[in-house]
Amino acid sequence: MNNRVDFVIKYSVFTALSLLAVYLCQTASRDWINYQWLFSIDTKKSWEQVFSEISIFKEPIYYLITKLGGEIVGFSTLIAILTTATLITKLHYLSKIVPPAYVICFFYICSYFLLLDTTALRVAYAMAFTIPGFYYLQKKKVTLSFILVSLASQIHLTAILFVVIYPLYFIRYLNIVVFGVFIFSPAIIWIDFSVFEWLIQLSTIFTGRYAFYAQAKVLEQQNSTGLYFYFIGFYYLLVASIHFYLKDDLRENPFKNLMASLAMLGVIIMCLLHDNVVIGARLGELFLISTVFLLSWVYLKAKVNKHIFIQLNIVIIFLLYAIARFIYLFPNIVSI
Structure with missing residues (x-):
């Protein structure tokens, strides 16, 4: 019974954070207008042109999904779905790599939640493949890990840099x-x-x-x-x-x-x-x-x-880090 309650609480928190990310992204993020602009360019292209431009160096997974999904449900709705699904996926695998969930999720939220899930969306979506890639490497499922990291690079090309984890690990x-x-x-x-x-x-x-x-x-x-x-x-x-x-x-x-x-x-x-x-x-x-x-x-x-001083210090430092990140990324909200 306790496991079921813990499960419901954990994924309720993950979902609430996802909804917060969607709200901040589409109402306060300075990058949101750039994503809308890129989508407006893609909507003007025919499917024949889109397929003719496909290359492993042009992040085809992201652009194909946004063009198809954007035309079906609308760009804003699609981004809301993608943001929710990918953030829950990341938090799920983070908590599998370093249990209990509340510790690693705290540090992710303070360090990367505002930067990625409300602002740098394509990187955020790529990390939803990279972090599971870390998990499966930890479990020594190298082929699956490599496939996930490769898929991440088709959402944001810079994720290809994570292939360095394999030589470093072995x-x-x-x-x-x-x-x-x-x-x-x-x-x-x-x-x-x-x-x-x-x-x-x-x-x-x-x-x-x-x-x-x-x-x-x-x-x-x-x-x-x-x-x-x-x-x-x-x-x-x-x-x-x-x-x-x-x-x-x-x-x-x-x-x-x-x-x-x-x-x-x-x-x-x-x-x-x-x-x-x-x-x-x-x-x-x-x-x-x-x-x-x-x-x-x-x-x-x-x-x-029982190094309480170290515990308190890193918690306080990264709470302040999260506040500073929020002020930097969302000055319009802070100035209200």
């Missing part, structure tokens, strides 16, 4: 290499080395979509406040602290070690792209999704060892 010494680069990654900013131009040139081989970020008017607005450097510094210290606290667990558990390496790669990427907030933060935060798992393991270990 070739343990690569994690040592990542750790070494991570330790010295702030020096990349100090010597002002960047891979931004090289990355844009590489991306044009597959798609011209990301060339937008190299436009002069876009580059002029990059990191005008300097906050990006503080953001990188925050995550560098956070990931280093987590690595120190969980060092024994990381040594013994390949999956936990993988998540730590992903987080370090997220910081390294932001350092390598320190001159472009949009690309650097977007790619860096993609890998930093692993901090949701890492923070949960820190909290649970601190709970077992």
Whole structure:
């Protein structure tokens, strides 16, 4: 009976969060108008034209679903359905990877709920395949995991970067290499080395979509406040602290070690792209999704060892992080 009650409560909360995400996305998100604009372009294309443009580098799953579903039920309704289904899926698999559900869901909500599920929708939908991919890798179902990550890349191309999890998981010494680069990654900013131009040139081989970020008017607005450097510094210290606290667990558990390496790669990427907030933060935060798992393991270990100070600190820090994220993403609501 208790299991049934827990089930109902858990998925009721997941559904309520999904409805909140839909509301914020379609009423307050600054990105909503861009999604509507992209859909308006697709509606003008014939199905023959759509099929002729299909490519594994043009995220066909997302655009085919939105064109078909948008024409049947309307774009807003379709996005509401997709957002609800994908958020519940993510929370479900997160709670399977790190039980109990309330811990990892707390850190996901504070760190990524507002960023993904109310704003960066295509990335949010891609993560609904990537996170189950993590779960099945943890269960050593590698083929299924790889299929899910591949499908994620057909919703948002950047998800293809997660193929790095397989060599990191099976070739343990690569994690040592990542750790070494991570330790010295702030020096990349100090010597002002960047891979931004090289990355844009590489991306044009597959798609011209990301060339937008190299436009002069876009580059002029990059990191005008300097906050990006503080953001990188925050995550560098956070990931280093987590690595120190969980060092024994990381040594013994390949999956936990993988998540730590992903987080370090997220910081390294932001350092390598320190001159472009949009690309650097977007790619860096993609890998930093692993901090949701890492923070949960820190909290649970601190709970077992009665390290109450650590528990309180990470809870307070990420509650404040969520508030800051909300203020940044939804200034219109805050100013009312």
